[in-house]
Amino acid sequence: MNSEAVVMKNISKEFRVLNRHEGLKGSIHDLFSRDYRTVKAVDDVSLTVNRGEIIGYLGPNGAGKSTTIKIMTGVLEPSAGEIMVNGRVPYKDRTANAEHIGVVFGQRSQLWWNLPLIESFNLLRDIYLVPEKEYREMLELYRSLVDLEPILHKPVRQMSLGQRTLSDILAAFLHNPGIVFLDEPTIGLDVSMKAKIRELIRGLNEAKETTVILTTHDMGDVDALCRRIIIIDKGRKIYDNDIGHLKSYFGSYRTLRMRLGDDSWVEQVIDEKETDVMHVMQEMQKEHRIKDIQLQEISTEEVIRKIYEGGKSA
Amino acid sequence: MTKIRRLTALTRAGIIESLQFRLGTAVMLFGNLIYLALVYFLWKAIYDSSGTDMVNGMTFHDTMIYLILATAIFNLLEMFIVWDMSRAIQSGEIIIHLLKPMRYRLYTFWSYTGAHVNNFFLAFVPTFIVVAVITGGAIPMGMNLLYFMISLILALIVNFNIEMLVAPICLYTESTWGINIVKETIVLLLSGATIPLAFFPEGLRQAVEFLPFRAVYDIPLTVLLAKNGTDTLAGLLPKLGIQALWVVVLTVCGNLFWNHAVKKITVNGG
Amino acid sequence: MELARERKRGLSFYLSIYRKILIQDLKSKMSFRTDFIISTFGMVLTNVSGFITFMILFHNFPSVNGWDYNHMLFLYGFSLIALTPVQCFFDNNWNLRFMVRSGDFIKYCFRPINVFFYFISEVFDVKGLGQFAFGLGTFIYAWAHIGIPVTFVTIAEAVLFLMTASLFMIALMNFAAATCFWIINSGYVMVIMFRFKDFAKYPASIFNSVFRFIFTFIIPIAFVAYYPSLVFVTPDRVPLLSWLSPAIGALFFWLSYKFWMLGVRKYDFTGS
Structure with a gap:
């Protein structure tokens, strides 16, 4: 066979x-x-x-x-x-x-x-x-x-x-x-x-x-x-x-969440093809104090939704 | 006013829907023609073999006109409420109908009027014209046509009520086919749709007098053909009265039964 | 290995599958007792009503076109028996249009067996047996009163002609049902075809030549009872068509089957 x-x-x-x-x-x-x-x-x-x-x-x-x-x-x-x-x-x-x-x-x-x-x-x-x-x-x-x-x-x-x-x-x-x-x-x-x-x-x-x-x-x-x-x-x-x-095919997106000095959370979606997480954090640190971070993978669901909604197509 | 508009919107939707079955319409017309030819030859052979022109007060012409128009009315009145309702019950769709801002009986009635209007113009009127032309004046053309329209509308309501009285039985038994066939057989035989009531043996004919079924076929056709003195108001009014009586009786019974059935739906959750 | 598997699906395979489905189906029908009783009652009632219609006619007219009461009764019984198989075995044709419209029909296409067989095998209609009993009674009564001899030949003929006559009505309903693959409102086609069966029980000689032609060659309801009956009713002058009716029946059934299967192939299965 x-x-x-x-x-x-x-x-x-x-x-x-x-x-x-x-x-x-x-x-x-x-x-x-x-x-x-x-x-x-x-x-x-x-x-x-x-x-x-x-x-x-x-x-x-x-x-x-x-x-x-x-x-x-x-x-x-x-x-x-x-x-x-x-x-x-x-x-x-x-x-x-x-x-x-x-x-x-x-x-x-x-x-x-x-x-x-x-x-x-x-x-x-x-x-x-x-x-x-x-x-x-x-x-x-x-x-x-x-x-x-x-x-x-x-x-x-x-x-x-x-x-x-x-x-x-x-x-x-x-x-x-x-x-x-x-x-x-x-x-x-x-x-x-x-x-x-x-x-x-x-x-x-x-x-x-x-x-x-x-x-x-x-x-x-x-x-x-x-x-x-x-x-x-x-x-x-x-x-x-x-x-x-x-x-990664549709851009390797991850979401970086940072807790700042005033305990508020900010979110930044990062396309790792263009920049990397450490770089974003360094840039942030120049102006703010970062107390905590979370890194979230983009879910399959979100990627698929991007595709269906006519985002980037190959 | 808005209420009437809402109801006629249903009629309109019904007309559009049944027009979309275009080939179906053509097939229906064709099928009826062939069926009528069958009826014609059968009765012609029967009259030829009997040796007399008049049997039970009906000539061959009378019988033919009666049967052809009975078939046309049959098509006009045909409803599939028993089937529709049983399917709606089985699929649970009935709940959606019950949630609509209109009473289910009313909703069903007006949804069907579109098909009725269509069938009246596409099937009944052409049939009537052809029969009238061929038989050359055997059908009187006077006030009887107006009386007939009134009688036909009453017949339509009686027929609808019979359907609505039978359909909810599906809630209790699951036997759609059985219920439908019993209803159809009884209605067609006892209303005089298959054989004019005039041919029935005396005992059976008297029994049928007391049943609602003749209000569907026999009375409108008698009125149309202006038989049995229905061309005078004195003869006509009792006939229409019988129909009206059945409309009232069946509507009341149907409503009571339907309300009871709805309770069963809401209790069982479909 | 594969070849062996496929070769095994012959007539005996299908018969055994049908038998098994039938047994299971009958078992499960027992659990719907009210439905069974009401349906059987309905079926008996239609037959009684048909018989009443028949009697009312003869109450007024003693003979039609040279056919007297017993001959007409023979024809009536013959047609009822011949119409039993379509009722008992092919009743699922009535559901075809709903299945096709809803898209549920597709499930019949996933099995390695004949689609027509699979579809038809799903429903066996028990209540048709009531009609069979009613027809058989009438048939035997008329047979005895006409005085048709009871020999091996006549009985064999009766069985053969009854069986092949039933193929005509089955085929007509196959044709009618399969129209749903092309047209939306095919319910009317079925209803009209089904109504034609009422005229199987009258002698085709009452029609003029045009209609006799139509009912012999186009919508062949005259074969459901009239032509095969002539073999018994007028044994001294049987037309050729009567003798040919078994062959024509088989051919007509085969054509209807092909038409049905063509519909399956043409159908888009978009309803999903």
Whole structure:
């Protein structure tokens, strides 16, 4: 097996959208005419995801994240470009591709709504033709990672959102796929459930060396799970590198807080490319007495916000 | 005045929304035409085989006009309140509706009027004109048209109230499909929408007299065709009176039931 | 290893999956007892209402177009049985447009099995069985009163023709449901198609040639009961179309399946 889980080369995806007109007159107009415009949801994106990685796939709403995932899962055919997932072209053989991927899409449960979780698992075992031994081992692994008993015999419709998400993630890993796509897995969950879910994802990734492609708006997920992140905006890839690198890439900002002689705090954001902390402190000391200092790293969240808001882009 | 404006804004939004389903509109018209052709051939064969022109006081023409316009009214009145409400209940959206600064029953009624207005002009009026032209004067064109409009509006309110009386049952049972099908079957059969009430056996016809369903189809159509003396005020007023009576009875019952149901929502938290 | 896995997903694979889903589904349905009772009652009521309509007609008119009461009853029973599979097995088509509009439909595309199968398998509608029982009773009653011989051949024919006749209605509903991939308000298409089924129970000979053509070749509801019934009702002069109906049914079903799958492929999945 090659070491890349996903290879995308110059992938684009265009949609035709009907222009709807405003108001009563507009709707009558729409009744008779077809007026389309083309929207580029994904624009010339190339990327490579290595086996066993957890990738954070980020971008503001409508940036093209979901579309990319749909292309990788074989649901959508790209308008242009080449793509290989697990060594296969996903849209050409969706079924064969589906065999080796797992998907958790937003808050939409893919489990049988009325069935107890264990019955859903059994059905999935049959659908994916998972050998009994592997199936049992997987359930054992699950038991070692989460407390399975309270949910195993509960119908999905009676579960809380957190339990449902947990179940969906477990179901996505059940057939031991090479790649699992997680689209906003922690959306709407409370703090402790979020932590649980992150732990589970990391545990499964480590135990099975599963590649995980994670889209999220929660930087907590990113900080907890991803070493590498890819950011897209308006369909174009704008960042693809280590998370640590991100902070220095867009200027290595840190915040220096100093307590002065009159016990007031002053803050100075420092771009370490242009100047360094010691220098700023020396300058300050010429005029003030500094009683105390604090040095704060800029958070991922702040960096990402800078990027989304159209700060510096590469 | 602002209240009326607020309500008509809903109507307007409803018109726009249902116009946006442009292909849907075309399909609906086409589908109705084919369906009506089916009705036509069936009854033509039935009358041809019976050997007489007049059955139970209805000629072939009368029956056809009645059934075609019944279908048109069916489309006009079609509401999916049972489905809408059950979905709103299941998704919890009902709470949002309840928070709106307008009573839910009123809100639902006026949201649907947009579709009603559309259906009236896009489906009913064309159908009516075609039928009137083809049958060449079988439909009288006088005051009966005005009376019909009054009767139709009353029918619309009766129909809405039947829907609103049935829909909250979803809160108690989770059986949307079952409830809807029971309602639809009963309304269509006992209102005379599938077969004119004139063809019903005597016992059944008398039983139906005491039920609200004929206020939806049978009465407006009788008024439109100026049958049973409804072309005179003396014949007309009792019919409209029956409709009005059902409007009052069903509105009161519907309100009581709805208030009870809302309590259940607020108690259970959706 | 991979090849072996994929080869195993043949007919027996799908049948066994369907059976398992069905058993689980029935188990969970037991927990919605009120829904089950009300729905079954509703289903019985529609059948009773249909039957009342039928009786009222015959109360006024003893024969239609040369078909007497028993023949009409045979046609009626035949249509009810033939309409059972669409009700029992393909009912999820009614949910398709909601799933497609909300974007929830995408979940059916992530499994390594046929999307159509996966979608359809999700709902089994028990209440259709009431209709089946009602239809079967009528059918047997009419069969006996017309005096159709009970032999291995006639029974085999009945089974074959009933099964293939049901494919027509299934296919029509597939077509109607799949329109939601292209048009927004496809609910009307389904409702109208579903209404056509009411006319499956009347002899197609009542239509003029244009409409008979339409209902034979374009919206083939005449195949749901009329053409296959002729094999039993007028055994001495059966038109060729009646004998061909199983083959046409299979073809028509296949076309509807292709159309449905085309819709899945064309659909943008933008609703998310």
